[in-house]
Amino acid sequence: MKKILFVTSEVYPLIKTGGLADVSNSLPKALAQTGQEVKLVVPHYHALHFHAPVFERCTFKVGTHTVRLLETLLPESDVRIWLVDCPEYFGLPGNPYVDAAGNAYSNNAERFALFCRVAIEIAMNRVGLDWKADVVHCHDWQTGLIPALLSLEYQCPPTVFTIHNLAYQGLFNGLMAATLQLPSQLLSSDGLEFHGMISFIKGGIAYADKITTVSPTYAQEIQTPELGYGLEGLLAYRNQDLVGIINGIDDDWHPRTDPLIAKNYTIDTLVDKKENKKALQAQLNLPVDENVLLIGLISRLVEQKGIYMILDCLPELLDFPIQFVVLGSGDRGFEARLQEFALANAHKLSLTLGYNESLAHLIEAGADVFLMPSRFEPCGLNQMYSQRYGTLPIVRKTGGLADTVVDTLPSTLANQTATGFVFNDAHEGALLEAIKRAGVLYAFPESWRQIQINAMHGDFSWKSSAEQYLEVYEGI
Numbered sequence: 001m002k003k004i005l006f007v008t009s010e011v012y013p014l015i016k017t018g019g020l021a022d023v024s025n026s027l028p029k030a031l032a033q034t035g036q037e038v039k040l041v042v043p044h045y046h047a048l049h050f051h052a053p054v055f056e057r058c059t060f061k062v063g064t065h066t067v068r069l070l071e072t073l074l075p076e077s078d079v080r081i082w083l084v085d086c087p088e089y090f091g092l093p094g095n096p097y098v099d100a101a102g103n104a105y106s107n108n109a110e111r112f113a114l115f116c117r118v119a120i121e122i123a124m125n126r127v128g129l130d131w132k133a134d135v136v137h138c139h140d141w142q143t144g145l146i147p148a149l150l151s152l153e154y155q156c157p158p159t160v161f162t163i164h165n166l167a168y169q170g171l172f173n174g175l176m177a178a179t180l181q182l183p184s185q186l187l188s189s190d191g192l193e194f195h196g197m198i199s200f201i202k203g204g205i206a207y208a209d210k211i212t213t214v215s216p217t218y219a220q221e222i223q224t225p226e227l228g229y230g231l232e233g234l235l236a237y238r239n240q241d242l243v244g245i246i247n248g249i250d251d252d253w254h255p256r257t258d259p260l261i262a263k264n265y266t267i268d269t270l271v272d273k274k275e276n277k278k279a280l281q282a283q284l285n286l287p288v289d290e291n292v293l294l295i296g297l298i299s300r301l302v303e304q305k306g307i308y309m310i311l312d313c314l315p316e317l318l319d320f321p322i323q324f325v326v327l328g329s330g331d332r333g334f335e336a337r338l339q340e341f342a343l344a345n346a347h348k349l350s351l352t353l354g355y356n357e358s359l360a361h362l363i364e365a366g367a368d369v370f371l372m373p374s375r376f377e378p379c380g381l382n383q384m385y386s387q388r389y390g391t392l393p394i395v396r397k398t399g400g401l402a403d404t405v406v407d408t409l410p411s412t413l414a415n416q417t418a419t420g421f422v423f424n425d426a427h428e429g430a431l432l433e434a435i436k437r438a439g440v441l442y443a444f445p446e447s448w449r450q451i452q453i454n455a456m457h458g459d460f461s462w463k464s465s466a467e468q469y470l471e472v473y474e475g476i
């Protein structure tokens, strides 16, 4: 049994901006099921939604800050979450990282440096909890200073750093080194320094004992200039300590039991999926038509997700006999352009801006195909949710999308491995072509049903991924 301190800046259902929150919910539970003792550390944001009682555990000082540690439970589990309460840093309402206009908070470096220092105090058993970590598992740039600072401690626990998205690096002005009181031995070009700036994510990559990322293909891609963002050299250097482990998905996402959809179904009752399509169309004021190809998209509306490709192909796509349901939020420019299309094509395109958990479930259940034309995608969860719901994903061949979707070809149709539609070029022509291929096949219900069944048979459970993480912990 290992004592694992799992440090993350978001966890569903307390707070979520993306897939990291889903992973931070499911992976600790899956690890606990293998007999490990997992504790989460999360900032006590103003916006947290609690689902279990909250207790105060202890109070201590870190630098000039007085920090309270609160404790609650991860819903439907015995896994404890320790919340770092420091109102001057985490007490703002709204998003954990950006203000209402979408700009990063100006004191993010101080906020997450404090978060890292608190996690270190906990890991080293210095806050009076009588608990010392056997391994500290850190996620994304917000936790990147932990491996760096912990490496200076006497008898420190080993660290694992997971990259969920290398595009977000936590880069700050070099002068922050003094403000954050970072020890000089960490500031070299082998350490936190990155082109004159301080890089939090580099702290994880340079100092963690093991580095993981969330798919085998992305583990290769980040060692190339195209997706390495200047860190490809360091990642290639650490190649022996770098492994790609694909995320699993939680059982909350299962059409058999999902309480947020109109009608539950399984492979044996696949006809009932249509009830969800009709409910979705009715809810979104689209013409109720069970035969039209319904395309779904749920996404952060940012460049990574290939939204520009969708905007480029929309004029032509909207001439096809389709309906398109979009749920998302993000870049204000993308939001505005999508809104223009939606206003002009209300009978075909439904746009819901904002975050909506129950609509997300109904889209997964009601759509026929799900679009993920990502420019890059470390793992991606919706293409796996989609397959479980018999909603065929249309994805670009990158990262975790390449690892989890099998393109429909004569050969994969014949050997019953096809699970969706995959295209290569990050270009609207290639995306349109893939949508057309899906449209053509949709007219052949027998073949379509077979691909749905192949997709629904996929094993996307957390069990094998959790075992791979255990191997990483044990291999240190």
Ligand code: ADP
Binding pocket: 017, 018, 019, 020, 022, 298, 299, 300, 327, 328, 329, 354, 355, 356, 357, 360, 379, 380, 381, 382
């Ligand atoms: P990323 O973390 O890069 O955003 P993932 O595919 O890993 O991408 O995870 C995205 C998660 O966030 C999924 O669970 C998806 O359903 C959810 N999601 C994204 N946008 C919204 C939204 N507007 N409303 C509800 N859920 C959303």
Ligand code: GLC
Binding pocket: 018, 019, 020, 023, 164, 165, 214, 247, 377, 378, 379, 380, 381, 400
């Ligand atoms: C990141 C990635 C996404 C991945 C998620 C969870 O947000 O963009 O591809 O699925 O983390 O690992």
